[in-house]
Amino acid sequence: MTQVLLYALTGAVLFMLGVRAALLRDTVLPRLLALNVSGAGVFLIFVSLAYRGDSLPTDPVPHALVLTGLVVAVSATALALALNRRLREMDNE
């Protein structure tokens, strides 16, 4: 149980760090990096709650949700990067 708590709190701290940096940084790439870190924090909370000690099998439902989340996160990052590149091109025109 203490392991669950440790990782859940770590996840919360990562989420905080990410959200704070996403709000305070003023360029796009660091913000995207920060959002990815806060996403990782949320995933960590989910997966730590799925862990139920060495004796019980882990809960597969949060694992599946996080797996979905990972792929969605990378797609969203790719779209944001493409939009950023387009904005940059329009600035330069």
Added chain:
Amino acid sequence: MMSQSLTMLPDLVLAAMLIGLAWAALSSDDLRRGVVLFIAFGLLLAIVWARLHAPDLALAEAAIGAGLSGALLLVALRDEAGGKETAGRVSQVSRWMVDLFALIMACLIGWVLWLTMYAEPAERLAQLANSMLEHSGVSNPVTAVLLNYRAYDTLLELVVVLTAVLGVLVVGRERRGYRQAGPVFCGLVHWLVPLLIVTAGYLLWVGAHAPGGAFQAGATLAAAGIVLRLAGNDAAGLLDGMLLRWSLVAGIGLFLLVGLGVTINGGLFLQYPEAWSGSLILVIESAATASIAAALVLAYRGGRPDGWLSVADYDNNREVSR
């Protein structure tokens, strides 16, 4: 007591390193340094997933979270170079506001954690998921959740991936490719790419009963494409024209076909007949692997392939032909 604190030691070290790496990546003023630290953060996270008995996630994180996100950010850094930075100052007041906001969020998360862990431990789906496993057609519980119990979610997720890549295709042209790599890198590519393809096939197949599955396989295949592009293959190993479009929608298409087929035979949408579920899941996963890999590689190429027309080009062409 002593033994328990000893088993906790690796967890404490991992947690501290995660927070330290995240802090370093986020507070670094040098973007390149930040991205590299973020990749290291992703790899460390993969170890944490393994530690928390989530090997499916460890595989996916190493390939997607650390690998592909890192590759996308690194290639985006190249665009940033030479561009002008418009850095505005953040006032002290907004700093305080953000800190206050973060504090409130922290309290909320703490409260929710306390509720789920101690106050009202709700009934878990784990028991249900594991007890129905023998009817799902696969024996890896995560694959069962993804492609059987919650197949709707996965179908919609593939739609999200397709939407994102359509957005990438719409907003711009692909980046210029790289020049032909030297003999040493080409030598590496000659055995690395086949190895990645075989690994992807293995992950896809083994996902039915062990850690693996369409997402990990798709990401591994996409990694092979990225390696090819770095070596000077501009198409990154992707097919051209119509075939590429078909492979982008193959996952969703097969998913829908299976769903409709089941419905026509009198079942509910995506409620596979038990005898067929194993093979249906494998078919859907194979198509999804191709779609995910194609989408991720296109995202890495950064936009429309050169031959493809945008809506504006299409309109211009029509104007000209009139």
